[in-house]
Amino acid sequence: MVTAVEPPSERRQAPADCIQLVIFRLAGERYAVEVRWVREIILPPDEVTILPQSPKYLKGLFNLRNEVLPLVDLGACLGLTENPRNDDARVILVEINEKTLGFLVGAVEAVSRVQRTRIGRPGIGLTSKREYITGLVQMDEDLVILLAPEKLPLEELFIADEGQPTAKPTQGIETL
Numbered sequence: 001m002v003t004a005v006e007p008p009s010e011r012r013q014a015p016a017d018c019i020q021l022v023i024f025r026l027a028g029e030r031y032a033v034e035v036r037w038v039r040e041i042i043l044p045p046d047e048v049t050i051l052p053q054s055p056k057y058l059k060g061l062f063n064l065r066n067e068v069l070p071l072v073d074l075g076a077c078l079g080l081t082e083n084p085r086n087d088d089a090r091v092i093l094v095e096i097n098e099k100t101l102g103f104l105v106g107a108v109e110a111v112s113r114v115q116r117t118r119i120g121r122p123g124i125g126l127t128s129k130r131e132y133i134t135g136l137v138q139m140d141e142d143l144v145i146l147l148a149p150e151k152l153p154l155e156e157l158f159i160a161d162e163g164q165p166t167a168k169p170t171q172g173i174e175t176l
Contacts, residue, residue: 017115017117019113019116019119020111021034021137022035022041023139024109025109026078026083026105027083030143031147032145032146033149037150038093038094039094039095041090043089043091044090045062045063055156057074057154058072058073058157067100069093071091071104074103075105075106083104088106090104096149096154112139114137118137120136122134122135133146134148
């Protein structure tokens, strides 16, 4: 099952005083990202290629419609427990700096419109080291932690290619 999120050009714009959030679960808590970052929501891939010596949060690479994408365990990235692979698990495809990543989450609960005035500041206990937490939203009886995907500690995935040798196809096999 694939849950599509409308492309930005086709999305109905939320009123200026509202934002749309994709709400999901990690380690028993509720988190959210703004819809503007989300390309689509999919089931976890059946096959993932594990990369040696990669960060713990990088589960590997997977192929989605001939596009090779990194699969990031968002719980592990945030220092929480890793997400178990169960029937509720989903992958939220986000676009950051013109690159697409798959965030593995415990479950996706909803896409909701929230008034900006309902978003509180992170506050006590959330130091500047956690700049990826941009706010807290009271929903029902729970607090939802609003994340800024572009500020997540994923530097190792965004190392610039500048100065790196590029792979070139060989022109044949040399014989010795």
